[in-house]
Amino acid sequence: MKDPDYGFSLSNLDTSVSPCTNFYQYAVGGWLKQNPVPASESKWGSFSILNNENLTKLKLILEETSAKQQKKGSDEQLVGDMYKSAIDSNFVNELGISPLENYIRKIEALSTTDEILLILAEMRKLGSGFLFGYYVGQDEKNSEKYITTIYQGGLGLPDREFYFPQDERGNTILTEYKSHIKQLFLLIGKPDTEAEKSAKFVQEIEIQLAQQSMDRVALRDPEKTYNLQTIKELNQLAPNINWNIFIESAGLKGVSEVVVGQPQFLVNVSKMLKAVSIEKWKAYITFHLVNDFSPYLSLPFEKAHFNFYDKTLSGKKEMKPRWKRSLEIINSTLGETMGKLYVQKHFSESSKKRIAEMVENLREIYKERILQLDWMSDSTKQQALAKLEKFNKKIGYPDTWKDYSNIEISNNTLLQNVMNCRQWQYQEMVTRIGKPVDKNEWLMNPQTINAYYSPNMNEIVFPAAILQPPFFNPDADDAINYGGIGAVIGHEFTHGFDDQGAKFDGNGNMHNWWSDADKTKFKERTEVLVKQFNEYQPLENVFVNGELTLGENMADLGGLLLAYYALEKSMKTKNHTKINDFTYQQRFFLGWAQVWHANIKDEAMGQMVKTDSHSPSEYRVNGPLSNLPEFINAWGCNENNAMVRKEKVKIW
Ligand SMILES: [Zn+2]
Numbered sequence: 001m002k003d004p005d006y007g008f009s010l011s012n013l014d015t016s017v018s019p020c021t022n023f024y025q026y027a028v029g030g031w032l033k034q035n036p037v038p039a040s041e042s043k044w045g046s047f048s049i050l051n052n053e054n055l056t057k058l059k060l061i062l063e064e065t066s067a068k069q070q071k072k073g074s075d076e077q078l079v080g081d082m083y084k085s086a087i088d089s090n091f092v093n094e095l096g097i098s099p100l101e102n103y104i105r106k107i108e109a110l111s112t113t114d115e116i117l118l119i120l121a122e123m124r125k126l127g128s129g130f131l132f133g134y135y136v137g138q139d140e141k142n143s144e145k146y147i148t149t150i151y152q153g154g155l156g157l158p159d160r161e162f163y164f165p166q167d168e169r170g171n172t173i174l175t176e177y178k179s180h181i182k183q184l185f186l187l188i189g190k191p192d193t194e195a196e197k198s199a200k201f202v203q204e205i206e207i208q209l210a211q212q213s214m215d216r217v218a219l220r221d222p223e224k225t226y227n228l229q230t231i232k233e234l235n236q237l238a239p240n241i242n243w244n245i246f247i248e249s250a251g252l253k254g255v256s257e258v259v260v261g262q263p264q265f266l267v268n269v270s271k272m273l274k275a276v277s278i279e280k281w282k283a284y285i286t287f288h289l290v291n292d293f294s295p296y297l298s299l300p301f302e303k304a305h306f307n308f309y310d311k312t313l314s315g316k317k318e319m320k321p322r323w324k325r326s327l328e329i330i331n332s333t334l335g336e337t338m339g340k341l342y343v344q345k346h347f348s349e350s351s352k353k354r355i356a357e358m359v360e361n362l363r364e365i366y367k368e369r370i371l372q373l374d375w376m377s378d379s380t381k382q383q384a385l386a387k388l389e390k391f392n393k394k395i396g397y398p399d400t401w402k403d404y405s406n407i408e409i410s411n412n413t414l415l416q417n418v419m420n421c422r423q424w425q426y427q428e429m430v431t432r433i434g435k436p437v438d439k440n441e442w443l444m445n446p447q448t449i450n451a452y453y454s455p456n457m458n459e460i461v462f463p464a465a466i467l468q469p470p471f472f473n474p475d476a477d478d479a480i481n482y483g484g485i486g487a488v489i490g491h492e493f494t495h496g497f498d499d500q501g502a503k504f505d506g507n508g509n510m511h512n513w514w515s516d517a518d519k520t521k522f523k524e525r526t527e528v529l530v531k532q533f534n535e536y537q538p539l540e541n542v543f544v545n546g547e548l549t550l551g552e553n554m555a556d557l558g559g560l561l562l563a564y565y566a567l568e569k570s571m572k573t574k575n576h577t578k579i580n581d582f583t584y585q586q587r588f589f590l591g592w593a594q595v596w597h598a599n600i601k602d603e604a605m606g607q608m609v610k611t612d613s614h615s616p617s618e619y620r621v622n623g624p625l626s627n628l629p630e631f632i633n634a635w636g637c638n639e640n641n642a643m644v645r646k647e648k649v650k651i652w
Pocket residue numbers: 491495552555
């Protein structure tokens with residue numbers, strides 16, 4: 001069926017505002033008014049709407065498969081039984097805390113710091129954790145091999161900043177967090193005074209960890225977080241951590257060197273292991289165990305988790321229905337298997353072909369633009385082009401699927417099912433050590449509405465689920481599609497050349513390919529963008545962090561330009577009749593705004609600004625567009641309009 005709106009509904013518009021004053025409000029103000037955030041959500045926009053629609057599609061798939069007896073270990077049995085175990089609230093409620101009792105007893109029996117490390121590895125295998133984290137992944141300086149990375153962790157709040165509140169809202173969150181910790185101790189049967197004391201211990205420890213944690217701006221810098229250490233050096237750096245015990249119990253046998261993300265953090269952990277009493281550690285570890293698994297325990301635990309993390313922190317008013325929560329559990333445990341069934345029903349090879357063509361069109365435009373840059377030397381240009389040439393693309397779903405068939409999934413014990421999946425994932429992760437890098441791997445599920453760039457793989461990836469309206473609409477004109485998925489493709493391409501991505505070469509290795517002079521000019525340009533975004537104020541006295549969001553803002557700005565010129569090229573051979581009285585250039589920008597229309601709760605906005613490297617939606621539209629002469633021409637704006645910045649940023 002043809003789309004009667006041609007991919008952009010006029011009801012999105014708010015024509016009381018001029019596109020040259022506030023384009024976001026003009027383009028989607030009507031939509032914002034008609035689409036308040038539902039009670040069970042913290043944000044409502046293209047991503048959450050498509051995600052909800054997808055959950056309905058997945059539910060139908062599961063209902064079909066569960067009507068029949070399925071072979072043990074088959075995709076249908078795995079996801080079908082996981083769903084049954086999650087949806088059966090009676091059984092989960094009956095079990096209460098009992099699935100965790102074994103672990104709680106183990107923690108209560110702790111008496112040495114070495115035993116703390118043993119339990120750390122045991123919990124990590126279950127996908128839970130405390131104190132610090134670790135994983136086996138691609139080596140950032142040698143993308144052909146895997147390496148173990150140890151990184152800061154152990155906090156129950158989303159970021160270190162939350163432990164040092166600057167305002168009333170911050171104080172409230174910290175107080176509520178303490179009540180939440182206490183609540184979990186009460187739920188596992190501790191008397192009030194003990195629960196109160198334990199909550200105090202947990203907060204004490206976390207504040208010390210937070211003090212020595214890197215902030216999010218520093219965490220974005222791969223040069224700062226890459227510190228190669230031999231085991232001997234680790235022993236000197238953090239002597240109170242028994243590294244031999246840790247490596248042995250984590251199953252990292254044969255590992256002789258690791259990357260330490262934040263050395264200062266480990267120095268601190270080492271000191272704390274000696275200084276903090278075992279009694280306090282026990283409280284801290286118990287809390288993290290129960291907190292991490294609360295979403296899979298009986299309703300009182302699930303509710304406590306919701307009340308703090310979803311309500312207090314994100315502004316949700318009510319829990320999603322159980323079937324949606326159950327599907328989200330499947331997506332996070334058996335995601336690829338669910339995705340396999342999803343693409344069989346909901347993905348067309350013709351979409352894949354069209355997106356592949358668009359990717360190549362944008363690559364061509366990027367090449368032309370790099371060659372024309374007036375600020376970059378020829379030698380650096382050659383390096384940039386060499387990298388561009390090597391970008392790999394993945395579209396839709398993986399060529400080879402992970403084989404989960406030997407994971408034990410029963411139709412009743414939800415928590416055990418979740419643990420079995422996580423243990424499988426852990427095992428898969430550690431057995432990679434010493435093996436060649438699996439270049440077929442996907443870091444996102446096909447049913448996820450998103451896309452990514454991996455600097456280490458030097459590849460851009462577009463899961464099946466993002467190839468639907470408003471991102472990609474087979475019934476819409478090129479303008480809407482280049483403004484939507486085209487700019488998203490451009491966004492991912494540009495990540496390879498954003499302030500951090502540009503530190504990696506075409507083979508995915510962190511290695512400088514820039515001349516010093518070009519690097520300086522690049523930095524000068526990015527600083528203007530930092531300044532621009534620092535000025536945006538989504539809530540009273542709450543400002544966007546221009547440094548934290550720099551990579552994403554660069555990707556939006558660069559991505560829009562690539563997509564715009566790819567559209568111009570494609571329009572050379574097409575007729576230029578207006579649609580709904582808009583030129584194709586105007587529709588391109590409307591397409592971009594439509595992708596980002598979103599309402600968000602104040603609570604979620606407050607958290608987003610502190611933790612998310614993406615800018616809030618409004619600025620993802622107005623921010624880059626107000627830098628573009630192409631936008632100004634399309635809408636006939638002039639230098640005095642708010643949508644026309646005096647100092648315009650042009651990087652790529
Ligand atoms: Zn991005």
